[in-house]
Amino acid sequence: MNESCPETPNCCDMRGMLSFYILWLLSKRSMNGKEISEELEKRRGTKPTPGTIYPALKDLRIKGLVEMERKGRATIYTLSETGREGLEKACRYFCAAFGEIFQEYDGN
Amino acid sequence: MNESCPETPNCCDMRGMLSFYILWLLSKRSMNGKEISEELEKRRGTKPTPGTIYPALKDLRIKGLVEMERKGRATIYTLSETGREGLEKACRYFCAAFGEIFQEYDGN
DNA sequence: GTTTTAATATTGGGTTTCCAATACATTTAT
DNA sequence: ATAAATGTATTGGAAACCCAATATTAAAAC
Secondary structure, eight states: OOTTOTTSOTTOOOTTOHHHHHHHHHHHOOEEHHHHHHHHHHHHSSOOOHHHHHHHHHHHHHTTSEEEEEETTEEEEEEOHHHHHHHHHHHHHHHHHHHHHHHHHTTO | OOTTOTTSOTTOOOTTOHHHHHHHHHHHOOEEHHHHHHHHHHHHSSOOOHHHHHHHHHHHHHTTSEEEEEETTEEEEEEOHHHHHHHHHHHHHHHHHHHHHHHHHTTO
8 A cells, every 4th residue: 555654554645745855855965866766765764666766757857847967877866946946835835734743743 | 737736836746645634634623524625725725625525534434544423414524543543653754754854944 | 395505425537656567778897 | 798787767557646527415594
């Protein structure tokens, strides 16, 4: 059922947050696909498969939010200016919508 | 595109959070479907339609996370014990996974 | 007792998300 | 050069999410 979080019961899938998270990670530093997967694993508990991460990156690239540059066998993904603006808005929305929930469980 | 949040660019849909949010709302107090919709509108900016909210509630009920009781023309939904436990876990996961993002944008 | 209103519920379907499996490309080791 | 290793990418499809439109149920108004 809920493969993206083994600890979470299958009551709240929380899908739809992947692209958001990728943009946020890329705002810290440019990364290749594998690094992004590993960073996600650290935070979410599970590692997105290649079939998840690369289509997501492709989608972000098509939308102009991310740029890519081949570097040896890796492909470095970088947040575009549009992506940075989009992320800013998305973060604001995210905090407005979910901050309440977060605050309540912070520290427990 | 992204109907669930007019302010968010269509880079991060943030869908998949509806059931989670419903459980969280019901942990505050029991509510009927209309009230849940209205609470969601306050927080997310858009109101889920009946075709969204009632199937979601039905799903939660089938999973045993929510109980319902007809009261006049309204149906009061209440968080079950299983639902409370599930929500607890889900909140922990949510905070672990997204707290970092939230903290950074808190106050901006 | 109809009619209107309010709330719930269902149906059908479009879109998105994500994964498993597979294939491709580039570097490194031998 | 050939093989192994590493990272990237695609394809096909299953499941989930959510909505528009419609139907149902119950109360209130008349």
